[in-house]
Amino acid sequence: MTGRQTEPYGRPDKRQAIMRAARRVFGRDGYARAGVDTIAAQAGVSKRTIYNHFTDKQHLFETVALEGAHEVTAAIAQIMDRHLHKIVDLEEDLIAFSLDRVAAVTAFPDHFALVRTIEAEAAHIPPAILRAWIDAGPQTGHLRLAPYLRRIAGQGLLEIDDADRAAAHLTLLTITDINQQTFYGAVPLPEEKVRAIITGGVRAFLRIYATASPPGSP
Amino acid sequence: MTGRQTEPYGRPDKRQAIMRAARRVFGRDGYARAGVDTIAAQAGVSKRTIYNHFTDKQHLFETVALEGAHEVTAAIAQIMDRHLHKIVDLEEDLIAFSLDRVAAVTAFPDHFALVRTIEAEAAHIPPAILRAWIDAGPQTGHLRLAPYLRRIAGQGLLEIDDADRAAAHLTLLTITDINQQTFYGAVPLPEEKVRAIITGGVRAFLRIYATASPPGSP
DNA sequence: GTCAAAGTACACTCACTAGTGCAAGCCTTA
């Protein structure tokens, strides 16, 4: 219909400025409250330009949501690799990993504010788009974590029957707990509480999945 | 300021109709999209009446959020008592409890749709109100679950150092997992998957907290 | 039946928002 997704239109810098601004404003104000004028002002761009790049407010929102998911997924992948590629002390490494993963929420405040908005809009987003977003973001997080756990299990440190479920459990016991309490960073939580939750979560995870007699033991 | 909270105003049936309608519409459409006219129509009440009962759209929203939290908390308390007052088989009882707790989301669709809206609005809700909501709803859920776990631990079936954390973990591994995947019921999840998640979650919980040698064993 | 409190219908203000049309200006590439 529009053809604007396939053959790119306009100056890329403008487009990027729009997306960045849209992410921030949608995340801060929510979909309905966010005004296209506000986004334009934030982007330092004429409103008309936004409508030259994107057919619709809805379309803009969807595009921003998907693009952001990819970005963060890549960042999380890096964090995983940094902490879980080579295991020294499993508990310590998992704690450090989880702390970094939580820190990502602070590092991408606009994105995670947007996540909250997306979850709120779930019922008003076309199912196909929502599906695509889940696949690009949250879901990929799990699917990428699972292989690491499988590998660690292969080293005899974990005993795992279903790696996907284990990944889900680790996520729930650490990041999800914190995200839920802080509403994805909207409500502050003191550093020491974050640490306590993560530590408790990782220890619980290890009680579920750690091998009874690790390879280093007699 | 208004005095309307302290000395009740107007006919209670009208007030209740408004609250019911507001809960549904806020939950379905989100705060910003929800129109006071829509709520009035849904309640079968004149818009003016709404403004006679509540000073504000915001005020109405806050009132509905708090009232709903109390209602559901009471319902959950009943479910807890039904399943956890007397333990026959711990795993079975916990699974049955969790399944019922998840079913409550379906039983109060309006309320849980509203929960999603509240979480989305977190950043726009006055902190004091948000705090009050958390205390009345989610938080109370935990605090009420903890004593049951403590009691079960006292019977030698669980080994728990921090009952609040244990309650949080049980919640995360079961209901939270499901609520997150279904966006509080907005996206369907087949019955058998629900069952699988709950079962897996409860088993994981027991691996964390079940006593190594229960009292019945030799 | 009377009276007061509460509810209703409706018209209205005011602010704001999505989206469009257009003429003029800018920038880059040839």
Place this chain on the structure above:
DNA sequence: TAAGGCTTGCACTAGTGAGTGTACTTTGAC
């Protein structure tokens, strides 16, 4: 320098939504 795509500013439409004022009717208690 000429051209053509892109951006801009601005005015404009058309719709929507919160909240109010008012005159009138309903309801329930006594």
